[in-house]
Amino acid sequence: MRIGYPCVNETLDCSSSTTFRLASYSNERVETTVANNLACLRRILEYNVAHELRFFRISSGIVPFGSHPINTFPWQTRFAAEFRAVGDYIRAENLRVSLHPDQFVVLNSPSADIVQRSIAELEYQGAMLDLMGMDSQAKLQIHVGGLYGDREVAIARFIATYRTLPEAVRRRLVIENDDRLFSLQDCLRVHEAVGIPILFDNFHHECLNHGEPMAEALRLAAATWHPERDGVMMMDYSSQQLGERKGKHTSTLEEELFREFLSHLHGLDVDIMLEIKDKEASACRAVSVLRELQLVAAEVTSA
DNA sequence: ACAGGTCAAGGTGCT
DNA sequence: AGCACCTTGACCTGT
Numbered sequence: 492m493r494i495g496y497p498c499v500n501e502t503l504d505c506s507s508s509t510t511f512r513l514a515s516y517s518n519e520r521v522e523t524t525v526a527n528n529l530a531c532l533r534r535i536l537e538y539n540v541a542h543e544l545r546f547f548r549i550s551s552g553i554v555p556f557g558s559h560p561i562n563t564f565p566w567q568t569r570f571a572a573e574f575r576a577v578g579d580y581i582r583a584e585n586l587r588v589s590l591h592p593d594q595f596v597v598l599n600s601p602s603a604d605i606v607q608r609s610i611a612e613l614e615y616q617g618a619m620l621d622l623m624g625m626d627s628q629a630k631l632q633i634h635v636g637g638l639y640g641d642r643e644v645a646i647a648r649f650i651a652t653y654r655t656l657p658e659a660v661r662r663r664l665v666i667e668n669d670d671r672l673f674s675l676q677d678c679l680r681v682h683e684a685v686g687i688p689i690l691f692d693n694f695h696h697e698c699l700n701h702g703e704p705m706a707e708a709l710r711l712a713a714a715t716w717h718p719e720r721d722g723v724m725m726m727d728y729s730s731q732q733l734g735e736r737k738g739k740h741t742s743t744l745e746e747e748l749f750r751e752f753l754s755h756l757h758g759l760d761v762d763i764m765l766e767i768k769d770k771e772a773s774a775c776r777a778v779s780v781l782r783e784l785q786l787v788a789a790e791v792t793s794a
Numbered sequence: 795a796c797a798g799g800t801c802a803a804g805g806t807g808c809t
Numbered sequence: 810a811g812c813a814c815c816t817t818g819a820c821c822t823g824t
Binding site: 510512513514556558559561593594595596597600602605608609612636637638639671672 | 802
C-alpha cells in the first residue's frame with residue numbers, strides 16, 4: 492500500500508506547475524518554465540521518498556499550454572532526457588504516479604470540439620508519461636463527464652468516444668466515481684462495456700451511492716483493475732469538512748475516520764491518494780497511522 | 795511595492 | 810440569464 496497526495500508540496504519552496512498568461516506566450520518562456528517545473532517535480536519526489544510517500548499525482552501543468560495549439564515548442568525532444576531521468580527515479584524508488592486532467596476534459600460532451608480538445612489534453616498528459624518511460628500502471632484519472640439531461644445517452648456517448656481513443660491514452664485511462672452525477676454503479680456499467688478500471692473515491696461514494704456498504708464498494712471497484720496491466724487499485728481518500736456544504740473536502744486528516752475506513756479494506760491492497768487540503772502534512776500523518784496499525788498487528792502475531 | 799482582478803478550457807444548480 | 814462552485818495559485822496590471 493502506498494500513500495500519496497496531489498500535485499502540490501507545501502513544504503518546498505518551488506512549484507511544479509508554474510505557468511503564465513496565454514497573452515504572454517513565447518517559446519523561451521515555455522522552455523524556462525518546463526525546466527523549472529521538472530526540477531521542482533524531481534525535488535518533490537525526493538521529498539516524498541524521504542517521507543515514505545510513494546504515490547504522487549503529477550500536476551497537469553508541467554508544460555504550460557501543453558495541449559494548446561499555440562504551443563509549438565518541441566518540449567518532447569528538448570526535455571526528453573529530463574523526463575526520462577524523472578521516470579528512472581520513479582522506477583528506482585518503486586513510486587506510483589498518476590495525473591488528473593481537470594474539469595475541462597469531458598469525453599462525453601455533445602460538442603465535437605470539446606471532445607477533440609479533451610483528447611488532445613489526454614494525449615499531452617500521456618506523452619509525458621511515455622517520455623518518463625512509465626507503463627500502463629501510471630494512470631490518467633477523469634470523471635465520466637456531464638449529464639446533459641439524459642444519463643443513458645451521456646453514458647453511451649462516453650463509451651462510444653472511449654472506443655475511439657488512441658491506445659496511448661486508453662491503456663492508462665481510468666474513471667472516478669463523482670459526488671453528484673455519476674456513481675460507482677454508473678462507472679461499473681461503463682466498465683462492463685469497455686473494461687476501463689474504476690478509481691474509487693470513498694468520499695464521493697459517501698455523497699452519492701445506492702446503498703453499497705464501503706467494504707462492498709471497495710471490492711467492486713478493485714475487481715475492475717487488471718493486476719498486470721493496471722496494477723494495484725488507486726483510490727482517492729477524503730472526508731467531509733464539518734460545518735461546510737456536503738462534498739467539501741476536510742482541511743486536515745481526521746485520523747479516527749481514516750482508521751475506520753482502513754478497517755473496510757479487509758486486506759485489500761490499494762494505493763491511496765489523500766485529497767486533503769493540507770497535502771503532505773496529512774499524508775505523513777496517514778503514513779504514521781498505518782505504521783502504528785502494522786506495529787499492533789505485529790505484536791498480536793508475535794504474542 | 796502591493797493589492798486585487800484575472801486567467802484556455804465545462805457543466806451543474808441555485809437565485 | 811447570471812453567478813457561484815468545483816479548486817488553486819499566481820500571473821499581471823494598475824495604482
